[in-house]
Amino acid sequence: MSDPLVSLVMVGLLSISCQYFAYKVRLPAILPLLIVGILVGPVTGVLNADALFGDLLFPVVSLSVAIILFEGSLTLKFSDIAGHGNMVRNLCTIGVAVTWIVAAVAAHYTLGLTWQLSFLFGAIVTVTGPTVIVPMLRTVRPKTNLANILRWEGIIIDPIGALLAVLVFEFIIASQETAITHTLMTFGKTIGIGSFLGLAGGYLLGIALRKDLIPHYLQNTAVLCIILGIFAASNYVAHESGLLAVTICGIMLANMKNVDVEDILEFKETLSVLLISGLFILLATRLNLTEVTDLGWGVVVVLAAIMFIARPLAVLVSSVGAGLNLREIALLSWVAPRGIVAAAISALFSLKLEEMGYEGANIIVPIVFLVIIATVVVQSLTARPVASLLKVRSPPPTGFLIFGGAKFNRLMAEEMQNQGINVCIADTNWDAIREARMMDIPVYFGNPMSDHASRHLEMSTFGTVLIMSPYKQLNPMIAYHFEYTMGKDKVWALTSNEQSTRPSHQVSDHYAKKLTLFDEGVTYGVLASSAARGGIVKTTRLSEEFDFGDYLEKYGVRVTPLIALDAEDHIYTFINGRDLLPEPGWRVISLIDPEKKSSEA
Known part of the structure; x- marks a missing residue:
């Protein structure tokens, strides 16, 4: 479509239509968003994100992902991890590591990806997310302890998985240099600058909020602008350290005493819904169906490894000392749908690596999208009967x-x-x-x-x-x-x-x-x-x-x-x-x- 104004309005209307349709049929919104994006993109050619945004596509995606990660990290309170037992903590640490390694090894040996790209892919698919978990829990209605584990894992693992992906990406960027010393210095600079600006920015912003230095009616807008400023400043000082900075900044704000972030969080959630919906449609328009079909049967092996090896192994290792029985472990092993954060991060890093001429980076997005489709569709349809079969569904609530x-x-x-x-x-x-x-x-x-x-x-x-x-x-x-x-x-x-x-x-x-x-x-x-x-x-x-x-x-x-x-x-x-x-x-x-x-x- 040649008119940019009409195209942008169409993205907005399609986004809200998909969200409403998902609301009515009680499905994760990610499915209709994906289908519509493919239909208006590679199938019909009505929309094309590259043609619509041109050189602005990378900054738009980058800023959107920064906001999404900041909003996710605002929910990451250390007390929440401790309050929901060892299982959640283990899933978000040991479980992430297990999924990361298994997915990376599978991608390397079945799809022929380099080890760098394989570990980047593995980091991206460690995240699940509450946007796909919560609708599933309403339908499945598992026992309370299992529902708490899955819900809090979905909330906490988003920023952790995204942070892991950022670190892997920064290592890939740094490792392109020939000198190992320069590689380590570049990687260390990225981590150091991102961490410092994230901690300092989060602390100073928290002090400003605690002391009411920002008028209440300006707080949401001010925080948004400051966060984007931290993101841009961090990237300027150390290449691609901004995502790390905003994630740490959100964690810092979430855990500071006497700092109320609920109003900010609700504003960011509203903004994130708009960004997630529009972004997912735009990213889906960039899918090359030929690249998807060219992946061959190797991608089926990768999907099977993620769903039937990585997840059960991660849950089994994480469950040591958690007091769960085998039936409860089995259900946790089956429910791990991937969501919008995985899609957004994969598109962002793929765009960056493609611009740098990194060979094979273009297939990261198709693989991640297939993981999202497979996990959401299969697990949405089967989680309820599996829970019934395992007898781990809660009785009708009274x-x-x-x-x-x-x-x-x-x-x-x-x-x-x-x-x-x-x-x-x-x-x-x-x-x-x-x-x-x-x-x-x-x-x-x-x-x-x-x-x-x-x-x-x-x-x-x-x-x-x-x-x-x-x-x-x-x-x-x-x-x-x-x-x-x-x-x-x-x-x-x-x-x-x-x-x-x-x-x-x-x-x-x-x-x-x-x-x-x-x-x-x-x-x-x-x-x-x-x-x-x-x-x-x-x-x-x-x-x-x-x-x-x-x-x-x-x-x-x-x-x-x-x-x-x-x-x-x-x-x-x-x-x-x-x-x-x-x-x-x-x-x-x-x-x-x-x-x-x-x-x-």
Whole structure:
């Protein structure tokens, strides 16, 4: 396409279309992005990244990868590695080394790559990534310990694998010099400058953020510009040391005390989604299908080595002392899809090596893309049945996520905990969260549908979401978000009694059907008022002598049934319009209004 403006707009529209399609069909976005990129690139010739950007392609890819790696390194907290056990730490160190060596050896002997290119390829394919792991975990629903291991491995291994690839690349660049002394000096300079600028830049930026030297409204933009400045400065002083610098800078910021990077991280994640989507389509347009077919059967051997030798061996070695059984090790050995970071880094280094005239560099990208396709497609389709076969899937989650931390919600959550129900309160109000913490109730401070929540809120343990907050604008969005991720009849909300009488409070029919939590007329205001007057939430066990009818007759309008547990501890939520008749032997959790309670005698 000759018009650059139309081409750029097309990339943006295709990117968001692929992201939306992936969202609807619950697939990793990387698959539709790859397919569309190949269709508009080598198949039809509608788009060509080289023709569109010309000499700017390398700087655009380079800056994009720098931002992506910085965003990934911001999630790399040392406490997270320690908090999730030896297995995660081992996978991100010993496991990376094992995968690196096995992939490199396979590539060298089956594809004829030089040892330098083979080790660069091996370093690139060590990364997995949360963008492909998280959607898979939602479908597979493995045991909690396995889900934690895979999720945190995906978060932590991205910057580590990228850093390894940077170091290998720098060694390749340095090793082109004839003098071994000059080679070592160049390599040492690259490592030294990248590390120094990364540590110094991260420390000074952290101090500026800690002391609020940058106005809040400028923080995101300022950090972005400073990071790109560190990247450019590092590259200027020591050739191609910028990626190392920004990765170390992000790690430094993530681990500094009293430095809040959450707002920066959310901004960078939003930017990364745009960059990742557009970049992946553009990189896919550069694929030469002839080069892919020319790889021959050797690439199948490489894929098999990565999936059936490198990963199982890495997991097995890493699992020593981790307390995992063979079935758990087997599932971890099967799930390791590669993602966008592998694609972006391979394209970046391939471009650089091609510009330098390095023979064979052009086949790095096709091999990496084939690894991405094979691991994502095969493992996405088979991980769930494999987990079922190994009997390592979690049972259907029975926990409750309560959105809203008002006094009644805390009383209800406390009583649910007393009855053995897993419950967590989420709210954007710090005072409410603080009160819940003082009651030893698990909490999440923030918006539960945010990117931060997707990293820190363990949704695999929750089977029901109860929306019980006064945030009328946010409640419907929370409902839509969790209905998509959890399924139908898993999300319920309190009625407001306003949607039929006040035009300004009209809601969609779909959302209105969810406004049936507990009983007719039970609003947030009703519950808050009762709790303020001293209302209590208590549990009553039914029997043959005192059944549910007797229970309702005793309390009458004083009682609002909330939750019921049968004799086998199955949990039921009272929903207006749904017949629920607890039987003898069941327990019923209810709100008892204090004024009406005092009138009984």
